[in-house]
Amino acid sequence: MSRVFNFSAGPAALPTAVLEKAQKEMVDYRGAGVSVMEMSHRSKEFKSIFDETGNRLRKLMAVPDNYEALFLQGGASSQFGMVPLNLIGLTGKADYVNTGAWSKKAIAEANRYGKVNVVASSEDQTFTYIPELSASMFDPEASYVHITTNNTIYGTVFPKLPEVGNIPLVADMSSDILSKPYDVGKFGIIYAGAQKNIGPAGLTIVIIQKDLLGHALDITPKMFNYQTHADAGSMFNTPPCFAIYMAGLVFEWLEERGGVEAMEEINRRKAKKLYDYIDQSEMFDAPVKGNDRSIMNVPFVTGDEQLDARFIEEAAVAGFKTLKGHRSVGGMRASIYNAMPEEGVDALVRFMEQFEKANS
Numbered sequence: 001m002s003r004v005f006n007f008s009a010g011p012a013a014l015p016t017a018v019l020e021k022a023q024k025e026m027v028d029y030r031g032a033g034v035s036v037m038e039m040s041h042r043s044k045e046f047k048s049i050f051d052e053t054g055n056r057l058r059k060l061m062a063v064p065d066n067y068e069a070l071f072l073q074g075g076a077s078s079q080f081g082m083v084p085l086n087l088i089g090l091t092g093k094a095d096y097v098n099t100g101a102w103s104k105k106a107i108a109e110a111n112r113y114g115k116v117n118v119v120a121s122s123e124d125q126t127f128t129y130i131p132e133l134s135a136s137m138f139d140p141e142a143s144y145v146h147i148t149t150n151n152t153i154y155g156t157v158f159p160k161l162p163e164v165g166n167i168p169l170v171a172d173m174s175s176d177i178l179s180k181p182y183d184v185g186k187f188g189i190i191y192a193g194a195q196k197n198i199g200p201a202g203l204t205i206v207i208i209q210k211d212l213l214g215h216a217l218d219i220t221p222k223m224f225n226y227q228t229h230a231d232a233g234s235m236f237n238t239p240p241c242f243a244i245y246m247a248g249l250v251f252e253w254l255e256e257r258g259g260v261e262a263m264e265e266i267n268r269r270k271a272k273k274l275y276d277y278i279d280q281s282e283m284f285d286a287p288v289k290g291n292d293r294s295i296m297n298v299p300f301v302t303g304d305e306q307l308d309a310r311f312i313e314e315a316a317v318a319g320f321k322t323l324k325g326h327r328s329v330g331g332m333r334a335s336i337y338n339a340m341p342e343e344g345v346d347a348l349v350r351f352m353e354q355f356e357k358a359n360s
């Protein structure tokens with residue numbers, strides 16, 4: 001068996017130890033005689049997997065008791081519609097911050113259900129920064145304020161959360177959930193597709209303050225109403241059982257490594273090594289500067305498309321896979337989520353050094 005260093009933005013690398021454990025339990029889950037994929041979601045075996053996974057998530061993120069943690073399907077993209085369907089009816093309007101392609105998709109969906117006010121945008125500089133935000137920019141009557149905490153494509157992150165007063169803050173946290181501590185109590189809703197920093201695609205996590213349940217627009221399909229899933233303990237219909245099981249294994253792995261605080265330290269160190277190399281390099285440049293730099297997604301360029309293409313090709317041969325930047329921005333992007341070992345970043349930096357020497 002040989003595993004490459006996989007820098008994919010998503011679905012992204014999973015810890016090898018987690019995959020091996022799943023492999024061991026694949027055919028006969030702990031003596032049940034069946035795989036987790038073949039179990040009733042109402043069986044006592046699955047109930048115990050489900051409860052344990054939920055408890056681990058709540059503990060890792062220190063989710064307060066007045067929040068529900070829901071295990072849904074549909075990806076973060078479904079949440080672009082579910083959030084306004086469930087919340088925009090509070091006042092009929094909502095504030096959004098536009099920091100990239102995913103924010104734009106969220107805005108487009110919200111526009112179908114109410115009045116959307118885009119309070120700030122970084123589109124003028126191809127989303128290479130996070131706009132300055134102050135409390136006075138938000139409409140006190142907005143039903144909620146929506147942000148994308150980490151912008152997967154452009155490699156930016158909110159260096160601090162905006163001051164929104166009493167307006168519920170809603171965050172698409174798909175690409176930095178569990179990468180560092182977030183104070184869940186500061187949010188109305190946190191949502192994330194699992195396939196970046198949690199587990200396999202197919203699972204979507206929604207953490208919602210209980211007060212925000214029960215305000216859905218009348219047109220909301222039952223499956224798109226958070227209340228439905230809160231009432232049924234995420235078992236209104238068949239949940240993504242196997243993905244939930246895998247997420248549970250990842251949560252256990254995170255606990256063994258010291259939890260989210262410990263991950264933040266490792267993640268910051270990994271990102272710093274890469275940015276430090278890029279910043280002193282004569283060949284590579286990172287378009288995002290300063291505190292807005294993501295520690296999860298690191299875009300970089302040489303400024304020469306042909307050289308970028310050669311770098312990506314030679315890197316792949318050397319065992320550094322999926323370094324191509326998003327099709328909308330080009331260049332390279334190294335996604336270094338929790339599961340990317342520090343050795344992977346060290347090895348990538350050494351490879352970049354060699355490439356720079358050989359091509360200058």
Ligand SMILES: *Cc1c(COP(=O)(O)O)cnc(C)c1O
Pocket residue numbers: 010074075076077078102148150151152172173174175193194196
């Ligand atoms: C990947 C991603 C999405 C889209 O997620 P799906 O689960 O594919 O719908 C949305 N927002 C962010 C920030 C992402 O990184």
